[in-house]
Amino acid sequence: MTAAPSSAGIATGKGPNGLQGQAPRKVNFDLKQSGIYIALALIVVAFTVATGGDLLAPQNLSNIIVQYSYILVLAIGMVLIIIAGHIDLSVGSVVAASGAFAAVLMVEMNLPWPIAVLATLAFGALIGAFQGYWVAYFGIPAFIVTLAGMLLFRAITYRILGNKGIGPFPEDVRTLANGFTPGWLNNIALGPLGGADLFSIIVGLLVVAGMVFVQYRTRNARIRYNQAVDPGWLFGLKVLAPAVLVMFLVVQLARFRNLPWVLILLAVLVVGYTLVTNRAVFGRQIYAVGGNLQAATLSGVKVKSVVFWLFVNMGVLASLAGLIFAGRLNLAGPTAGNSFELDAIAAAFIGGAAVQGGVGKVVGAITGGLIMGVINNGAGLLGWQTETVMFVKGVVLLGAVAFDVWSKRRTAGAK
Structure with a gap:
């Protein structure tokens, strides 16, 4: 009987031929x-x-x-x-x-x-x-x-x-x-930050959702082809950091005069x-x-x-x-x-x-x-x-x- 491979540091996925494979976790910096x-x-x-x-x-x-x-x-x-x-x-x-x-x-x-x-x-x-x-x-x-x-x-x-x-x-x-884009929707209260344009906030959330989807899809594609991927914590960090930065920028712009057209x-x-x-x-x-x-x-x-x-x-x-x-x-x-x-x-x-x-x-x-x-x-x-x-x-x-x-x-x- 063949011993099952260790699951430490790897993820199981299907390769391009449909067979089960292993996608190793690797810190890629x-x-x-x-x-x-x-x-x-x-x-x-x-x-x-x-x-x-x-x-x-x-x-x-x-x-x-x-x-x-x-x-x-x-x-x-x-x-x-x-x-x-x-x-x-x-x-x-x-x-x-x-x-x-x-x-x-x-x-x-x-x-x-x-x-x-x-x-x-x-x-x-x-x-x-x-x-x-x-x-x-x-x-x-x-x-x-x-x-x-x-x-x-x-x-x-x-x-x-x-x-x-x-x-x-x-x-x-x-x-x-x-x-700047007009305030198509009413402002939303942000507590100590005051008010911000709701439409701009929605646009920012959609952009973040798109970024997360693209990175998640890319990661899954690499797993399917048994290619090395980042550990879960590092992947989450790489997704979270730009998402936070984008939302911070959008919120700040929405607090001023909404999104610049040139942006x-x-x-x-x-x-x-x-x-x-x-x-x-x-x-x-x-x-x-x-x-x-x-x-x-x-x-x-x-x-x-x-x-x-x-x-x-x-x-x-x-x-x-x-x-x-x-x-x-x-x-x-x-x-x-x-x-x-x-x-x-x-x-x-x-x-x-x-x-x-x-x-x-x-x-x-x-x-x-x-x-x-x-x-x-x-x-x-x-x-x-x-x-x-x-x-x-x-x-x-x-x-x-x-x-x-x-x-x-x-x-x-x-x-």
Whole structure:
């Protein structure tokens, strides 16, 4: 008689062939992947203590989201470019040119804002196609092409605007950048916290439920295929921690002026691009191109097409960021977008993207962007000088890249 296997540290499930199997419990803590979230938490705690809690005040949290939303939009496109092994230095100038183009259409030509918005996004796509052609099909390095684009599109912005700004923008465009969801339901009492919009609370609960469902389904799928999973306590912690953070943010926003429209837009973008990178063939091709270009080519990946469409996508997102930024200021100015490319690149690298390409996540880039936003906001609350803020951001960026290089060398040495 064969002895039954021990149940300690394992779970029983069915493998892909329907037979009973064992899914071992294994503590899976990747410092490289998890370090960015720990860093964000530590930075938030440090600035919360330093500002006496003002950093996490409802109005200030809303300000962080609204004020840095365009950087987060740019970071989504930038991390995909970096994963593929390229860079885009022109996004700040594209933001300015797109804002100027939209202002001419909406303000001077009085086109209906939906048509003007679609035309502006198409304008960004054309810019991305222009740069993508030179990189993908002509073979010029992306650094050179987008450096030239930085100058070209800034010059186009000055050509359109001269030394003046154009505004104001239509109310609907301003609402996208600065507006909040209306209180569709009555407020709900939260005891010492006061009242909060019930609709926003319901949205937050639905988001948390979706997060829990996805993680639970992923865990069960791994068990069915007899793959290692986290112990129950660690899985619960990984589910509970982000759920608490999401609900805290939603409650604070609901106590102020409800959910910013731009936050809803960002949520849609994050979910959409995460699905593309994790589930779609195109997403896997992006990682293949950045991870090993020669292997991707031999595997039949249309490398030139992938790179071309990545730059088209970056152009569209830069135009969207330009619309948000111009709507927030209610003005299209010739100096808009200055240094935005640096913040977007920093967000991607701080968020875990590898310098060599092939590594990175959309959620990581968003987290990196939030780190930059929290530093900027917290520094403003504390009255730091500009040079101090620049110094801290530089140290954080250098530290993130140094950690990436160190972890790669450590992994290679372990092998």
